[in-house]
Amino acid sequence: MPDMLRIAVPNKGQLSGPASEMLREAGYRQRKDSRDLVLVDPDNETEFFFLRPKDIAVYVGEGILQAGITGRDMLLDSGAPVEEVLPLGFGGSTFRFAARGGASMKVEDLNGKRIATSFEGLLERYLEEKGVQARVIHLDGAVESAIQLGVADAVADVVSTGTTLRNAGLELFGDPILTSEAVVIRPQGAGEDADVDRLLRRLRGVLVARDYVMMDYDVHAEKLDTAVALTPGMEGPTVSPLHREGWVAVRAMVPRRSAQQIMDDLWQLGARAILVTDIYACRL
Numbered sequence: 001m002p003d004m005l006r007i008a009v010p011n012k013g014q015l016s017g018p019a020s021e022m023l024r025e026a027g028y029r030q031r032k033d034s035r036d037l038v039l040v041d042p043d044n045e046t047e048f049f050f051l052r053p054k055d056i057a058v059y060v061g062e063g064i065l066q067a068g069i070t071g072r073d074m075l076l077d078s079g080a081p082v083e084e085v086l087p088l089g090f091g092g093s094t095f096r097f098a099a100r101g102g103a104s105m106k107v108e109d110l111n112g113k114r115i116a117t118s119f120e121g122l123l124e125r126y127l128e129e130k131g132v133q134a135r136v137i138h139l140d141g142a143v144e145s146a147i148q149l150g151v152a153d154a155v156a157d158v159v160s161t162g163t164t165l166r167n168a169g170l171e172l173f174g175d176p177i178l179t180s181e182a183v184v185i186r187p188q189g190a191g192e193d194a195d196v197d198r199l200l201r202r203l204r205g206v207l208v209a210r211d212y213v214m215m216d217y218d219v220h221a222e223k224l225d226t227a228v229a230l231t232p233g234m235e236g237p238t239v240s241p242l243h244r245e246g247w248v249a250v251r252a253m254v255p256r257r258s259a260q261q262i263m264d265d266l267w268q269l270g271a272r273a274i275l276v277t278d279i280y281a282c283r284l
């Protein structure tokens with residue numbers, strides 16, 4: 001068997017589904033049974049290991065696996081010798097303090113208090129930075145209940161929509177300790193690795209295909225400069241002659257979220273036959 005690229009992927013939790021989905025879009029096989037621990041993709045000479053998201057930085061830091069997908073918060077919390085090489089745009093969250101609603105706590109008020117968290121690495125580093133002395137209580141999850149149950153005076157927890165905190169009658173205080181999302185990690189100081197580079201190129205291709213669309217339109221040559229300013233593309237748009245005298249066809253990638261606005265602006269300018277299509281995959 002040829003040398004396999006060995007990659008760590010979250011086996012459950014918030015990152016598991018989106019990570020596998022992204023790898024599938026990048027052309028890799030993914031597991032069908034959520035209890036599978038390993039999946040071999042012989043066509044791509046890649047082996048995927050499904051591990052607890054919090055353990056992934058440890059495996060990659062030990063050099064056992066060449067890369068992995070985990071949360072930035074988890075990688076920093078672990079203190080493992082790994083580095084972030086590519087943010088993936090999903091699993092977005094902030095790591096924040098919260099206390100009982102109406103308590104109007106400030107970070108300084110945490111001196112001498114008990115703070116519950118499942119990220120004590122992150123929390124302890126932050127408290128030290130701010131010169132706050134508090135007792136850190138480690139909990140594995142459902143940290144929001146710790147205040148009501150009298151185990152802690154405040155919590156430091158992952159917040160996405162804030163629904164979980166609100167439902168527990170808690171309110172946020174202080175600045176966000178960290179802003180996180182899913183990231184690809186590698187062992188710190190790992191050298192060139194053609195196999196990892198190929199994985200990263202594929203994932204970047206998925207990110208671009210998700211964030212951009214292809215826009216085609218026809219415009220009068222006199223309006224071309226203004227139109228190109230609206231659709232500069234990645235390295236300048238493709239401009240081709242049209243059979244219709246004085247008109248040209250333009251093709252450029254535009255951000256998906258502004259596509260409708262750009263179409264309105266191009267229409268105003270006199271452009272016609274404006275088409276938007278999905279990008280299935282790409283290497284830029």
Ligand SMILES: Nc1ncnc2c1ncn2[C@@H]1O[C@H](COP(=O)(O)OP(=O)(O)OP(=O)(O)O)[C@@H](O)[C@H]1O
Pocket residue numbers: 012013014015052053054070071072073074090091092093141158159160161180181182
């Ligand atoms: N509600 C959420 N929305 C988006 N991302 C989230 C959310 N909750 C957590 N995350 C992010 O997902 C990553 C994994 O967190 P998750 O809670 O799934 O792991 P876990 O707690 O170890 O797993 P489990 O909850 O199954 O025990 C973290 O980086 C975290 O910031």
Ligand SMILES: O=P(O)(O)OC[C@H]1O[C@H](OP(=O)(O)OP(=O)(O)O)[C@H](O)[C@@H]1O
Pocket residue numbers: 013014140141142143157158159160161162163164165
């Ligand atoms: O701000 P929200 O959108 O409500 O999301 C944040 C919640 O989601 C995660 O919990 P998860 O479901 O992973 O449970 P856990 O506490 O057991 O990790 C996280 O730990 C928060 O509790």
Ligand SMILES: [Mg+2]
Pocket residue numbers: 013014141
């Ligand atoms: Mg969780």
